[in-house]
Amino acid sequence: MIEVKDLHKQFGDLEVLKGITTTIERGEVVAVIGPSGSGKSTFLRCLNMLEIPTSGTVSVDGFELTKKGANVAKARQNIGMVFQQFNLFPHMSVLDNLTYAPINVLKVSKTEALERAKKLLERVGLSEKIDAYPSQLSGGQKQRVAIARALAMEPNVMLFDEPTSALDPEMVNEVLDVMKGLAETGMTMVVVTHEMGFAREVADRVLFLDEGILMEEGKPADLLLNPQTDRAKRFLEKVL
Amino acid sequence: MDFSRIYDSIPYILEGIPVMFQVVIVSALIGISLGIVVATLKIVPNRLINFIGHAYTAVFRGTPLILQLAIIHFGLPQLTGYITTPYQSAVIAFSLNSGAYISEIIRAGIQAVDKGQWEASDALGVPYVKQLRSIILPQAFKNILPALVNEMITLTKESALVSTVGVLDIMRRAQIVGGQKAIYFEPLLFAGVIYFTIVMILTYLGQRLEKRLRKSDGR
Secondary structure, X not given: OEEEEEEEEEEOOEEEEEEEEEEEOOOOEEEEEOOOOOOHHHHXXXXXXXXXXXEEEEEEOOEEOOOOOOOHHHHHOOEEEEOOOOOOOOOOOHHHHHHHHHHHHHOOOHHXXXXXXXXXXXXXXXXXXXXXXXXXOXXXXXXXXXXXXXXXXXXXXXXXXXXXXXXXXXXXXXXXXXXXHHHHOOOEXXXXXXXXXXXXXXXXXXXXXXXXXXEEEEOHHHHXXXXXXXXXXXXXXXXX | OOHHHHHHHHHHHHOHHHHHHHHHHHHHHHHXXXXXXXXXXXXXXXXXXXHHHHHHHHHHHHOOHXXXXXXXXXXXXXXXXXXXXXXXXXXXXXXXXXXXXXXXXXXXXXXXXOHHHHHXXXXXXXXXXXXXXXXXXXXHHHHHXXXXXXXXXHHHHHHHHHXXXXXXXXXXXXXXXXXXXXXXXXXXXXXXXXXXXXXXXXXXXXXXXXXXXXHHHOO
């Protein structure tokens, strides 16, 4: 469960988040939408402290990450993250990308890490790429490996930062399919996305952010088809 | 010009080659280690420690190497009471000096690594030292290596400065031969040919290394 209270983030004079409060339940899939510059990526990055909030609190599974001196690295082991630009480790094989953190951070045995990696690669449909290097993979394959890498830590929460935005259109679905499968397993997911189809089909709840404010939230069917605020209406008219 | 007059001195001058390499290789090894440490000082998230790293670099890059060498060889014994041999002074000065240059090379190489690599390993909870060692440095290495080879070439040429404190390197031996026979052009030109040949060989090796690194990018 993720609890966010009055989250503010400022970059110099620019206030990107202006007090966001929301709670994400265990097993919930939340899509975060909004125009570019709305602060949705910053919001997501505050959830695992890749951006340090200016004020406000973030707790994941009862652990407050924003507390002074909190062991953020420890908390991050429990929060998987998938980036727009994949950020696979280019000097490591797919297998090493998946086993590095489990072995070196969680201290699981090599055999256990290998087992996990094999299972996860099967799940994302890339078993045959186990010895490949990231540069030999397509964008969609890279992103699926990146998802598997995050899952190898067996996190309770998964964060997705525009996971399909850097992909060629024909590769978007293979990544969304993996994410759908993941949602069906009951994973808690927060997904910053421009894929309204994915939000409608998979998300339990949609957050609409604009100018650093959580303007509107609700079930996808309600928010996407019948937005209450003018800003959400205007945004959805443009993207749908 | 009459090279026949220095024929019998050629072996004597050539004996300076291993002497030079001793200074260069030992200084390079210490300099690289020191460079790694100073580069780390510059990038850790702590302003005071950053300042120490930058100050070190500024001092050693901001003053002539020949002055640093003289201070270490002629000046320091006055303070410490401990007299270093010419070879020791040479290695100390060249290590400290190349450490400053190498730290800049390493810092630039590390900072050229994509920011996403830090973020991805942060998000996995990888602790700082492991992050640097297993994720960042192996990638920085490709940016660092070509510049490091250049620094080695510079070090090889600059090593002629050790002749000023009495290390019997190629340069010093050429001067001694010149003094004994009262002809300077021939032994100095000969020394120049030796330096040039060594530098050309090192340059060639560096280019081959760079080519191989570029190939491995496409894996």
